[in-house]
Amino acid sequence: MTHTTAHPPAHAQRQSFLRKHVFSVDHKVIGRQYLDLALVAVVTGMVLSWLMRFHLGWPDTPVPLLGKLAPTGAAGGVMTPEYYLELMTMHGTIMVFFVLTTAPFAGFGNYFLPIHVGAEDMAFPRINMMSFWVTLLAFLVLVAAFFVGDGPPLSGWTAYAPLSAVGKDAGPGQGSGQTLWAISIGIFCIAQLLGSLNFIATTLDLRTKGMSLARLPYATWAWFVTAVIALVAFAVLLPACILLILDRVAGTSFFIPGGLVISDRLQPHMGGSPLLWQHLFWFFGHPEVYVAILPGFGIISQILPVFARKPLLGPRVFIACLVAIAFLSYTVWGHHMFLSGMNPFSATLFSVPTLVITIPAAIITLLWIGTVYGARLRLTSASLFALGFVSVFVSGGISGFFLAQPSTDIYLHGTYFVVAHFHFVMGVAAMFGIFAGTYFWFPKMFGRMMSETLGKWHFWLTFIGVYCIFMPMHYLGLAGNVRRYSAFTDDYLQPLIPLHRFITIAALFTGAVQLIFLFNLIRSRLRGPKAADNPWEATTLEWSTSSPPPHDNFGGRRPTVAYGPNEYGVAGPAGRDYVMQAAAQ
Amino acid sequence: MIARFSALVALVALASGTTPREPHRPAGGTISGKVTFTGTPPKAKPIDMSKEPNCVTQHPTPVTTEDAVTGPGNSVRYVVVYIAAGDQGAAPATDTVRYDQKGCQYIPHVAAMQVHQPLTIYNDDPHSHNIHPLARVNAEWNKSQPKGAPPIRTAWDEPEFIALKCNVHPWMHGYFAVLSTPHFAVTDSSGAFSLSGLPPGKYTVTAWHERFGTQSLEVTIAGSETKPANFVLTARPY
Amino acid sequence: MGRLFAVVVTVIALVSAAIFALHVWWLPPDISAHGSRIDRQLNETMVTAGILFVAAQLALGLFVWRFDVRDGMPPRAVKTFPGGVTPLVVLAILFVGIEILVLTFVGSKVWASVYQTPAPAEALQIEVEAEQFAFYFRYAGPDGKFGTMHPDLMNDATQNFFGLDPANDTTARDDIVVGTLVIPVNQPIDLRLHAKDVNHSFYVPELRIQQDFVPGMVIPLHFTATQTGKYELVCTQLCGLGHYNMRAYIEVKTPADFAQWLKAQAATS
Structure with a gap:
């Protein structure tokens, strides 16, 4: 067993503060930087959702201070419809790109993938550093949209053309704000391409002695598969963003057809196709859903056996399913476009792989539930969030059945049913994965334990809270409640307003509960009890080194791996019920 | 479209005034008259407000379009008549122009104002409107004004005839006539107007209508007199 | 704590499902010639999805209740899932696969009748x-x-x-x-x-x-x-x-x- 005596490599000492903590090439510092960025982003995104939810419940009631913060968007504290849509667009963009992609994939992946494979760092440390700073630049460009001209864009995170492409005539926020959006996402694509290449190269080339692919920890398998997905997906979104920018600033017409009259003005464009944008965007967009959720799959599959004290059921099946999902994820994008005006024959074609993808997803879910069977379950904050992940993933996954079928999508498309579906399956589930990962790895990352009491309160209130927010959205969808409405003026929506108010109260409450997490995070970082090297009795390599790991991860000698990551519930050395991957044979 | 914007060309940019204009000039000449049309004007079309039931109930008799409002004796309403040349400069007006959105209509249909004159826009309806002045010379803007939001206070920097629309209620249509002169009037339902307080001088008086185009006359004012100026615009049915 | 988890998950699953089943919020009455087929498809999906949803949540809750280690419990060995992974995989492929076949077969007809059939001449x-x-x-x-x-x-x-x-x-x-x-x-x-x-x-x-x-x-x-x-x-x-x-x-x-x-x-x- 490579045990933890820190042999800090000499060069770690000589680095300046700036080189060590800011412009560091150490994957652990970069991973933490990604997580810090995601934390800033998620707080921003959550505050935006509070404002939106409040507006949906009580559209005419002024919000204190908002009038001062946004004198144009919310004069006197009463939000305008365009300001609502601007907040919605920024909420979606920030959450999908800078939280759900950044935290579970780039953040945890950066920190733990090299340690999991037994490497000292990523394959290309400088490119790794660059990908973080490029991501930060993308975030700053996006946030800058709040401060320009008539504000951020209002075309949603999907930025459907021609609304996103024709410029100011299409309404407030469609000026420089929308251009900044497209630039920001383009920059983000570059960062992800760099990051994904690094993940792939590191996984394939830097595995330590004995670390065969079959012995890779499940989180690392998921990050690897995610990197492959991201590499292809972002490589399509990048040119799409470039074409969108050209349409906006150079007068091209990739996405704008001729004969459009916007605000009584005939637009000087012809020959473009709005459906082209949708195809390009969703060719990225659906795989992106898996970029957000597959790391969660990996994190949960790694955490559950630790706290169940037994191996993950069917590890090879799990990996096969991950790969199957990755392949299928490229064949299903058209299910976002059943009603888009594309050839209706293709709807059936896209529907079948969409439904087929539920098979590997269902198998993985059964593996998790089967892993809990017969366990010696230790319920900690981390394992509670992992079990909560399974519950919310089931809830979100099953509503996919309705949306995968063109015939039922006719009714449910564009309603709150869709909002409920993707918030459960990629929002809440991915967040639960992030929370589970945080409670699990915090001791390793910072050398201190988090408060379990606060962690459990955080879990229970969040778990109940998210169901109160998102389960009723299915009911709204069934009643035909259209999404992306800033207020409900239609006659048939009036009876649904009390349900919206319930959701708003639940959302404000659940949002406030996250302050417990934030407090726990900060307090534990400063004065949490010291963490042992392997507090959870886990097998993977990060638990063989000190908490936090030294600069080169293993104190000068690379571990040799003799076991898989799944050796739980076995007769291990020294009366333990597990065998560490780096244990001597 | 062409007619609407050709009016811009007719506008003459005036040198900035050196003597401040007194708010209520007691003496001076007056130009008054009437605007009529020849030809066939378009029929006033009933406006279908059915998407906004609030507004339907506010109008017991259906409202019709106001882009060409004609009256007895071929009179034309909503014609802006103003001094296009010969003005001796003016200080900015300080009284506020009030513009209303009520019953899904702009009231008045045409509001004339001076450059930099304060303009306040109210939403008197129990629902949201958006005000979208389709300005080309001035800075274009597009803002919603939900129920409960404060009035929008603004002003225009350059002379321009600015078409106004509400995207939420596409039938809502009005005009801001932003002029550099302090001497302007909008014809009433009988097509009549009156420009008063004019110091002696030679003036170009222009009448502008959003569909019937513009026409100018030369009028010389010698003292405290009233000079007539009648305009006959050409109407087309479509 | 495991019992609490089981109770909370069960309550969430049953209350959520009951609100669906009782049609507390539901589609407005159908007034179209083709709508009844969409409604039938939706109902069939609802029943299948509902069973899967409740079953998965209850199984999760039950296992957590049953296999949680509480203070003072004697140590016991872990057990693997009966039959291992194969029956689960077969079950998932068969059950979900058949469901997919049925939904696609019936659903694509419903879809085709609305979107792939031209309007009649007298329309x-x-x-x-x-x-x-x-x-x-x-x-x-x-x-x-x-x-x-x-x-x-x-x-x-x-x-x-x-x-x-x-x-x-x-x-x-x-x-x-x-x-x-x-x-x-x-x-x-x-x-x-x-x-x-x-x-x-x-x-x-x-x-x-x-x-x-x-x-x-x-x-x-x-x-x-x-x-x-x-x-x-x-x-x-x-x-x-x-x-x-x-x-x-x-x-x-x-x-x-x-x-x-x-x-x-x-x-x-």
Whole structure:
């Protein structure tokens, strides 16, 4: 067993503060930087959702201070419809790109993938550093949209053309704000391409002695598969963003057809196709859903056996399913476009792989539930969030059945049913994965334990809270409640307003509960009890080194791996019920 | 479209005034008259407000379009008549122009104002409107004004005839006539107007209508007199 | 703590499912000729999905209750899932696979009947123009012919929503343009969807119909309403600031009332 005596490599000492903590090439510092960025982003995104939810419940009631913060968007504290849509667009963009992609994939992946494979760092440390700073630049460009001209864009995170492409005539926020959006996402694509290449190269080339692919920890398998997905997906979104920018600033017409009259003005464009944008965007967009959720799959599959004290059921099946999902994820994008005006024959074609993808997803879910069977379950904050992940993933996954079928999508498309579906399956589930990962790895990352009491309160209130927010959205969808409405003026929506108010109260409450997490995070970082090297009795390599790991991860000698990551519930050395991957044979 | 914007060309940019204009000039000449049309004007079309039931109930008799409002004796309403040349400069007006959105209509249909004159826009309806002045010379803007939001206070920097629309209620249509002169009037339902307080001088008086185009006359004012100026615009049915 | 988890998950699953099952919030009554097939498909999916949902949540809760290690419990060995992974995989592939086959087989027929079948010849043709942020509808008028649309003539200020050219195009002069979609009951309606500016969508919950408007494309959409009454057509594709308020009413009238309405409109236009 490579045990933890820190042999800090000499060069770690000589680095300046700036080189060590800011412009560091150490994957652990970069991973933490990604997580810090995601934390800033998620707080921003959550505050935006509070404002939106409040507006949906009580559209005419002024919000204190908002009038001062946004004198144009919310004069006197009463939000305008365009300001609502601007907040919605920024909420979606920030959450999908800078939280759900950044935290579970780039953040945890950066920190733990090299340690999991037994490497000292990523394959290309400088490119790794660059990908973080490029991501930060993308975030700053996006946030800058709040401060320009008539504000951020209002075309949603999907930025459907021609609304996103024709410029100011299409309404407030469609000026420089929308251009900044497209630039920001383009920059983000570059960062992800760099990051994904690094993940792939590191996984394939830097595995330590004995670390065969079959012995890779499940989180690392998921990050690897995610990197492959991201590499292809972002490589399509990048040119799409470039074409969108050209349409906006150079007068091209990739996405704008001729004969459009916007605000009584005939637009000087012809020959473009709005459906082209949708195809390009969703060719990225659906795989992106898996970029957000597959790391969660990996994190949960790694955490559950630790706290169940037994191996993950069917590890090879799990990996096969991950790969199957990755392949299928490229064949299903058209299910976002059943009603888009594309050839209706293709709807059936896209529907079948969409439904087929539920098979590997269902198998993985059964593996998790089967892993809990017969366990010696230790319920900690981390394992509670992992079990909560399974519950919310089931809830979100099953509503996919309705949306995968063109015939039922006719009714449910564009309603709150869709909002409920993707918030459960990629929002809440991915967040639960992030929370589970945080409670699990915090001791390793910072050398201190988090408060379990606060962690459990955080879990229970969040778990109940998210169901109160998102389960009723299915009911709204069934009643035909259209999404992306800033207020409900239609006659048939009036009876649904009390349900919206319930959701708003639940959302404000659940949002406030996250302050417990934030407090726990900060307090534990400063004065949490010291963490042992392997507090959870886990097998993977990060638990063989000190908490936090030294600069080169293993104190000068690379571990040799003799076991898989799944050796739980076995007769291990020294009366333990597990065998560490780096244990001597 | 062409007619609407050709009016811009007719506008003459005036040198900035050196003597401040007194708010209520007691003496001076007056130009008054009437605007009529020849030809066939378009029929006033009933406006279908059915998407906004609030507004339907506010109008017991259906409202019709106001882009060409004609009256007895071929009179034309909503014609802006103003001094296009010969003005001796003016200080900015300080009284506020009030513009209303009520019953899904702009009231008045045409509001004339001076450059930099304060303009306040109210939403008197129990629902949201958006005000979208389709300005080309001035800075274009597009803002919603939900129920409960404060009035929008603004002003225009350059002379321009600015078409106004509400995207939420596409039938809502009005005009801001932003002029550099302090001497302007909008014809009433009988097509009549009156420009008063004019110091002696030679003036170009222009009448502008959003569909019937513009026409100018030369009028010389010698003292405290009233000079007539009648305009006959050409109407087309479509 | 395991018991608490089990109880919370069970309560969440059962309450959520009960609200679905009791139709506390549900689809409005169907008024279309094709809608009952969509409703049946939705109900079948609901039953299957509901069973899967409740079963998965209850199994999770049950296992957590059963296998949680509480203080003072004697140590015990872990057990693997009975039969291992194979039965689970087979179960998932068979159960979900069959479900997929059934749903696809039945569902694609439902889909095809709405979107892959052209409107019958006797259908009433109506043109729909969607713009920020309203719908306008055009009937051919007494001559039975639609005037040509000219984008350069479209102007909201003059109420020329369809860009008609009555000065030169005589077929356009009698076209009837209104802001409410008035249709006869039990007669197939054949719509042509035009988008003037950006994407919009045509959604009438009661008619079980939804279709995007796409700029640059004319998209056909057909349906038959089976009950008279007044309904709402709303936009479901984000189109800008007034998206939330983009709607029109649909009035389904008896054939006699419809004929009378059409005649009255022809007289005024």
